[in-house]
Amino acid sequence: MSRDAGRLSLILLFAPFALWIGLLIILPQIGIGYISLREKVGINEYEFGFKNYADFAQAAVYRNTLFRTAWISILVTMLALVLGFPISYYIAKIARERSRAALFLMCLIPLWVSDLVRAYGWIVLLRETGVVSTALVSMGVINEPIEMLYNDVTVIIGLVYTVILFMIVPLVSTMQGMDDSLLEAGFNLGGSRLTVFRRIVVPYAMPGIVAGCIIVFMITAGSYLTPVLLGGKNSSWFTEQIYNQFITRYNWEAGATFGVLLLLFTSLVVWLGLRLTGQSLATTVAKDT
């Protein structure tokens, strides 16, 4: 094949990716960034400046919502990791070859149902007249129905349920590559279960852990349906604020500002997380194996 043909096929192969990144991610972000720097001074009169950001910094309620969103997202990420790790380990290392695919599929099944339907599923279970409450009353555990929706615990449970799959997939694929003899060598050289777990399993799974945590954190922080439906009015989720600015108040400038801030802040949290745990993208996610 001639060089030109090779170059052409490279361009053609690369084109869909470039179009996707350019048109659907970079361009809209530039648009959002542009709008966020626009100050409304009168009808159809705009100036450029950081007033929108200054407004945000002054309003404690928005700031707190952002921090709260980040904090709950971190908590959800931790929970997803703690719950997802044993499941992934079981699927990757303990389950037999034949049941492995079935188990993996079972983890995927919730994805076949839309976010919205899954959230309503939780509502059916947890509301005052819902399945759980009614069952507990009829068993005599509680005297009168209780409302289990619209609190932080429910929001966190719902979020963990939604995102845990994105923790399990990278973890399973990393741990599947781990040779059993590494674990046996760990024991053979005198390591206890804890030592083998801490010094062999976790370091080996680190690329999967980092990838899973970043994906889960980003999805959680940017999620909208689950916190709004399960948390109700009290959820104070940052994406809800963005929605309100854009749709309810028709204040695109403030909405765009919030959008940029969410992106920056979550990126900052991911960066801090990597720094604090001593990991880097180059040695984990982008590691060539």
Added chain:
Amino acid sequence: MNDLSCVGVTKKFGDFTAVRNVSLEVPPGSFFSILGPSGCGKTTLMRMIAGFETPSAGDIRIKGESVINLAPNKRNVKMVFQHLALFPMMNVGENIAYGLRCQGEQKSEIPEKVRKVLDRVGLPGVEDKRIEQLSGGQKQRIAIARCMVLQPDVLLLDEPLGALDLKLREHMKIELKQLQERFETTFLYITHDQSEALVMSDQVAVMNAGGFEQIGSPRALYDDPVSGFVAGFVGDANVLPGTIDEVRGGEARVILDGGGAVLARLADDSNTGDRVEIFVRPEALRIGGDNGSGSLSGKVDSLLFNGAASRILVRLDTGQLVEVADGDQASEVSAHDAVTVSWQPDRSRIFVRRPGA
């Protein structure tokens, strides 16, 4: 007291018996090999000694004490795995220090011990290298160093040379033997490669279908095999199938399947009329004359020149091809010459025919 002894060790997986009533004694400081084809149960036996499998019956003792109820991490036997199982996320120094840290060694003494053991395996100063920067032979030595730094009673090696190329394998054979002598530690080596076992070992146990066929020095296995399996598996042998016609003391006259009658030494209790196999080493075969066995005629098929290990391939009139390592004759004969081959009956063995042969 022996470093390692197994008494009647048996392992069953469901209906399948992987290891059947195996007993062995490994004296201190010796190089002991278990030689057998794949699937003979040798790896299962080693995994039981390391503690990764529990025997269905029998006892395993290390330095005289039963370790059946000890967890793998409490046993002072260390293992070099087939694919070495060096920890890829640690560098060389950390790999070696891992075991020391598990033992609760003083932090300040670890670097010194790591340095010393690397010296002893001939790789000083590689502490900071990453595992993937090492060559195959170096990885091998690091895997051994990682075990030896813990001063185990017995070092188990599970076909560690299998993944190396031929030249390096030849080199590592000698090196392993030297390392074993330097460390004065008992090595239990598992292999399916008879030349590895013969070259390195003080004692070899030949294993087949879950049980030991014979335990002995490499020379004893080669010169005095106790069964057709051992005779065929250890070293090269020409196998001539036939039926015993007449037993004369320790020898028997055998009518070969393709015709012809020869004399060979009886090595088991086969008797007149039994279907047997005669095993003759290539170097026991002679071209021309009669050395007491009665001669078999044939034609030189080809000459395989390989220096001192040159062979003459002779196609017998029965149609069978035999290898002759008759150094004196190698230069005398040429292809398609009509020749006769014979041997001293003493240097041949008659065993009952192996199943499937």
